[in-house]
Amino acid sequence: MNQVTGQEFIYGMSAVGAGIAMIAGIGPGIGQGIAAGYAASAVGHNPGAKSDITSTMLLGQAVAETTGLYGFAVAIILMFVKPFK
Amino acid sequence: MINPMMNAVALDADFMIKYLCEVPITDKIKVHMTTTHVAMWIVMIFIMVLAVVARVIINKADASDTPGAYQNVVEMAIDMLGNMVNASMGPQAKRFVNYISAIFIFIIISNVSGLLGLRPPTADYGVTLPLGLITFGMIHYCGIKKNKVKHFTALFEPFALLFPINLIGEFAVPLSLSLRLFGNIMSGTVLMGLIYGLLPVFVKIGIPAALHVYFDAFSGCIQAYVFSMLTMVYVNDKIAD
Numbered sequence: 001m002n003q004v005t006g007q008e009f010i011y012g013m014s015a016v017g018a019g020i021a022m023i024a025g026i027g028p029g030i031g032q033g034i035a036a037g038y039a040a041s042a043v044g045h046n047p048g049a050k051s052d053i054t055s056t057m058l059l060g061q062a063v064a065e066t067t068g069l070y071g072f073a074v075a076i077i078l079m080f081v082k083p084f085k
Numbered sequence: 086m087i088n089p090m091m092n093a094v095a096l097d098a099d100f101m102i103k104y105l106c107e108v109p110i111t112d113k114i115k116v117h118m119t120t121t122h123v124a125m126w127i128v129m130i131f132i133m134v135l136a137v138v139a140r141v142i143i144n145k146a147d148a149s150d151t152p153g154a155y156q157n158v159v160e161m162a163i164d165m166l167g168n169m170v171n172a173s174m175g176p177q178a179k180r181f182v183n184y185i186s187a188i189f190i191f192i193i194i195s196n197v198s199g200l201l202g203l204r205p206p207t208a209d210y211g212v213t214l215p216l217g218l219i220t221f222g223m224i225h226y227c228g229i230k231k232n233k234v235k236h237f238t239a240l241f242e243p244f245a246l247l248f249p250i251n252l253i254g255e256f257a258v259p260l261s262l263s264l265r266l267f268g269n270i271m272s273g274t275v276l277m278g279l280i281y282g283l284l285p286v287f288v289k290i291g292i293p294a295a296l297h298v299y300f301d302a303f304s305g306c307i308q309a310y311v312f313s314m315l316t317m318v319y320v321n322d323k324i325a326d
Contacts, residue, residue, distance in 0.1 A: 055314070062311040066261050069268030076271065080101065 010084050018078040024071025031064040100278025102209055125206040128195050173317045177324055181317070184223070188216065189313040196270055196305025199277070200297055205305075208270040210263070217263030220316045224258065228323035236323075258319060262312065269308045273300030 004012075039057035043050050077083060103120045110116060139159045146156060166186040171178045192207060199205045206212045228236040240251045277300060280293050 058307060059311060059314055059318070062265060062307070062315070065269075066265055069264055069272075072268050072272055073264060076275070 007085075011082070014078045014082065014084060018075040021071045021075040021078065024074075025068045028065045028068035032061045035060050035064065099282055100204070100274050102204070119209075120204050121206050121209040121212065124198060124203040125195070125212065127203060128191070128198055128206060132190060132194060169313070170317065173314065174321055177321070181320065185313050185317060188219075188316070189309050192216075192266070192312055193306060193309035196309060197301060199270075199274065199301040199305070205270050205274060205301075207266055207308075208274045210267050213263040213267040214259070216266070216312070217259035220262060220319065221259035223316075224319050224323055227320055231324045262315060266308050266312055269304055273304055276300060 035057055039053050042053050046053075105118045105120065105123070108116045108118055138155070142153065142156050143159075146152065152160065163186075166189060167178075167182055170182045170185050174181060195205055195207045195212075199208075225236070232239070240255070241248050242251070277293065277296060280296060281289065
């Protein structure tokens, strides 16, 4: 069995860390789903306001998505920028 | 020593920014040209050509003529952008419609350029951060112009202890705006790169087309809309009475 060097260990652990960082995707998924569900129910109650409801829903979903994207940015940095040498 | 297998996987997937050449400006300062520069110039030249052609056609147009196909499309787009800005800014719309339209058109064409084989310029943080900073500057310029000193005292608003949190909240605006655009387009680019680079050949027929429609066309349009919409919301927040 080859000895694992410190460098290789750090790269492997960076990949594990990137995977863990992407768990942040759970939150926005749930949040966007809830927003879409309420928007669907609002369109059911009031079909005339469909365009207003859609634009409000998209704006809210985009803001809710931000936390997930922070996790994605951390994962990208861990995988490709390799801050730990 | 680095295991060669590790590099082989990373090299196949082709989605990172590539370094092309170095342009010396002075002895010490050198500008590194990357694929982002090239893609961005292509996008900018494309927009300039569209604008010049539109200008020439509109100059020649006569009210009694039937408008051509291109003129119809341009008029429709201008109408749509005007309505969008009007709906969320109301009486102030006239001052901002040019900036919002310009940024919307630039972002939407940058995002969709992934369909034509370019690496989208907006998948580089060096492009989206300036866009966020321009919006940041505009928000505070409008705020200071409207509210004078009250613009700064508003940071101490409910009570003075909240000043640090208010300050962080102000500086989070350009960061979240730019990271949202960058993250969405970059995630699409990374996923498409992995699909093209890592999957076996028989999976690469048909499936990438559907993914391109989602990641480039749909997500790109949504993000352009969201960026300009949030810019309007933030600016409106400062200039509202």
